Amino acid sequence: MNVGVLVSGRGTNLQALIDRGRKGELGPARLTVVGGNVLDCPGIARARAAGLPTFVVDHRDYSARAGFDRALVSALRSHQIDLVVLAGFMRVLGEDFLGSFPDRVINIHPALLPAFGGVHAQRQALEAGVKITGCSVHFVDAGVDTGPVIAQSAVLVHEDDDEESLSARILAEEHRLLPAAVRAIAERRVVIENRRVRVLGESITGDVLRSL
Amino acid sequence: MNVGVLVSGRGTNLQALIDRGRKGELGPARLTVVGGNVLDCPGIARARAAGLPTFVVDHRDYSARAGFDRALVSALRSHQIDLVVLAGFMRVLGEDFLGSFPDRVINIHPALLPAFGGVHAQRQALEAGVKITGCSVHFVDAGVDTGPVIAQSAVLVHEDDDEESLSARILAEEHRLLPAAVRAIAERRVVIENRRVRVLGESITGDVLRSL
Numbered sequence: 260m261n262v263g264v265l266v267s268g269r270g271t272n273l274q275a276l277i278d279r280g281r282k283g284e285l286g287p288a289r290l291t292v293v294g295g296n297v298l299d300c301p302g303i304a305r306a307r308a309a310g311l312p313t314f315v316v317d318h319r320d321y322s323a324r325a326g327f328d329r330a331l332v333s334a335l336r337s338h339q340i341d342l343v344v345l346a347g348f349m350r351v352l353g354e355d356f357l358g359s360f361p362d363r364v365i366n367i368h369p370a371l372l373p374a375f376g377g378v379h380a381q382r383q384a385l386e387a388g389v390k391i392t393g394c395s396v397h398f399v400d401a402g403v404d405t406g407p408v409i410a411q412s413a414v415l416v417h418e419d420d421d422e423e424s425l426s427a428r429i430l431a432e433e434h435r436l437l438p439a440a441v442r443a444i445a446e447r448r449v450v451i452e453n454r455r456v457r458v459l460g461e462s463i464t465g466d467v468l469r470s471l
Numbered sequence: 472m473n474v475g476v477l478v479s480g481r482g483t484n485l486q487a488l489i490d491r492g493r494k495g496e497l498g499p500a501r502l503t504v505v506g507g508n509v510l511d512c513p514g515i516a517r518a519r520a521a522g523l524p525t526f527v528v529d530h531r532d533y534s535a536r537a538g539f540d541r542a543l544v545s546a547l548r549s550h551q552i553d554l555v556v557l558a559g560f561m562r563v564l565g566e567d568f569l570g571s572f573p574d575r576v577i578n579i580h581p582a583l584l585p586a587f588g589g590v591h592a593q594r595q596a597l598e599a600g601v602k603i604t605g606c607s608v609h610f611v612d613a614g615v616d617t618g619p620v621i622a623q624s625a626v627l628v629h630e631d632d633d634e635e636s637l638s639a640r641i642l643a644e645e646h647r648l649l650p651a652a653v654r655a656i657a658e659r660r661v662v663i664e665n666r667r668v669r670v671l672g673e674s675i676t677g678d679v680l681r682s683l
Contacts (some may be wrong), residue, residue, distance in 0.1 A: 301638055373599055374586045388584055388667035390623040391605065407541040411602040415677050455600035456667040457630055462601040465627050 260445040262293040263340035265331070265348040270302025271345035272367055275421070275434035277309045278443065285438060292338040294331060294352055312338065318350055328355035335360075342444060343407035345399065346437065348408060362451055364399040365444070367437045369429045371395060371411055376404035381426045390416050394433045396440040396463075398451065407456045409449055410463035412436045432467070439463045472657040473503040475552035477560040482514025484558035484579055487548070487646035488653065489521045497650060500657035506543060508562055524534045524550065524564045524623040532560055536569045540567035547572075553655060557611065558649065566666065569611060574663055576611040577656070583607060583623055588616035593638045602628050604637070606645045608652040608675075621661055623677035624648045644679070651675045 261362070264273050273293060280290050284325060291307035294314045306313045315333045321327040332355065345352075357364060370380035372395040380458040384392040390407075393413040400406035412432040416425060440463055443449050448459040459463075474488040474497075476485050485505060492502050496497050503517035506526045518525045526546045533539040544567065547555060557564075557578040569576060582592035587599070596604040605625040612618035624644040628637060652675055659674075660671040 333603075345679055357598075371583060371586070371601070371603055373601070374583070383637065386667075388620050389583070390607075390620055391583055391625055391680075395602075395604065408600050413605075413680075415674070415680055418674065442520055453658070455598075462627070463604075466604075468625075468627055 260288050260341045262288050262336045262342045262344055262441060263291055264293045264306075264344045264346050264385055265339060266293060266296055266300060266302030266306075266346050268300055268347045269304045270347065271430060272433055273442045274305050274349040276344070276346070276438055277305065277311075279438040279442075284442065286445050288342070288441050290336065291329065296327075296348070297298060300349065314385060323354045324351075325355045328353050332356055336362070342441070344441060345376040351403065352399065354401065354445050355405065357401065358411050360442065362378070362398055365396055365409065365440065366399050366404070366406070367433050368395045368397065368404050369377040369433065371427065372397060373402055373409055377393050379422075379428060382422045384416065385420065385422060392416055394429050395437055396436055400454070407451055408430060409444075409456045409458070409464050410436055410440045412464065412467045420462070435467050436463070439467060472500050472553045472655070473551050474500050474554045474653060475503060475547045475656055476503060476505045476518075476548060476556045477512030477646050478512060478518075478558050479561040480508045480514060480559045481508055482511055482512065482517045482559065483513050483642060484645055484649050486648055488556070489517065489523075491650040491654075496654065498654040500554070501587065504547065506546055508539075508560070514559065531585050536563075536565045538566045540565050544568055544571040554653070555606050556586065556649070556653060557673065563615065569613065572621070574610055576620070577608055577621065578611050579614070579645050580607045580616050581638065581645065584609060584616055584620055584627065591634075593641060594634045596628065597632065597634060597637060604628055604641065606641050606648055608648055610668070614653060619663055619666050620657075621650045621668045621670070622679070623649055624676065624679045627640050639653065647679050648675070651679060 292312045316330045343364040371393040375383040395411045396409045398406040450457045478578045528542045555576040597636045610618040612644040618653040662669045
């Protein structure tokens with residue numbers, strides 16, 4: 260299964276995928292190409308350093324989302340991508356993109372969805388005063404962080420947490436959860452039924468929780 | 472600290488408090504009285520079996536909430552109650568009640584609030600397709616399950632869960648979380664600051680998570 264990763268920033272989740280792949284821990288998933296919308300973002304640099312092909316589609320070159328979407332689709336298709344992973348990709352994708360990869364676009368979000376969707380999820384969690392938050396891997400639909408949840412991991416909020424310290428602890432869980440989800444999808448153990456995700460065989464979420 | 476517990480149904484969370492109290496695990500908290508709104512509910516029977524004083528205020532005897540609230544307050548005050556624990560109490564309490572015990576009424580809810588407030592929290596979680604849910608102890612405010620969160624515990628959703636099996640697994644966590652929260656409040660380690668709860672000393676949530 261050819262996996263394309265889209266990044267906009269630091270690319271630490273991309274790095275987690277690269278590292279797991281090198282250890283042979285992504286199963287039949289193969290990182291094939293990394294794309295981005297920001298030319299000089301560290302994520303693209305990480306991909307190059309790992310010897311992966313990269314492409315950049317600058318959203319500022321497009322007056323409408325549809326054109327940007329189609330350019331991304333075209334770049335991914337040229338690499339025969341089966342699964343698209345959004346790893347800190349900060350652009351909302353429209354129907355032109357999602358329709359081209361039906362049920363084959365996933366995202367990692369730093370909260371236990373449906374709680375704290377959208378931006379600044381960690382700050383939202385702190386302001387809500389929750390004691391447990393976490394991260395979620397989900398299929399991407401037309402909404403913002405509303406698609407079917409594939410796997411989640413829980414993270415304890417500490418009394419002295421600020422946005423930075425909480426984000427760092429959640430990020431460590433993201434780095435465990437996202438590769439596990441990509442592997443399970445590549446193993447064809449992830450099925451969408453009525454907008455709920457069934458994971459066949461070993462539970463991704465349970466695996467990650469047990470190893471906490 | 473004198474604790475009054477209000478029940479409407481099975482009273483298994485009450486039983487957990489009784490059992491912990493017998494083992495001396497509630498710290499300075501002392502179960503003082505158990506009240507209910509349903510004469511023959513098992514919760515009241517459990518209290519009697521444990522030798523606790525009980526009272527029942529039948530909400531059907533009151534045409535308005537205020538009268539029902541005041542009757543509950545009067546019964547609790549006659550036992551010098553410092554902390555009111557709603558343990559499966561199925562009536563919404565109004566200002567006449569909450570104003571009488573400011574920041575001294577807590578509730579246990581079978582979800583990781585703010586997700587899945589209101590009734591059928593477990594069914595809501597299953598329908599949303601989340602992989603992790605849990606339970607929350609929170610201070611009660613004028614909203615439904617909207618008050619400041621004191622402690623939470625996480626529960627894995629299994630692929631084959633139905634409402635009953637998931638509810639049972641969450642309930643087991645409720646039985647651990649609620650006594651731990653009552654003890655911490657009685658130890659005066661729980662402080663509300665700007666609608667967020669600070670737990671001084673050992674984290675209740677962390678304690679419960681670590682012992683999973």
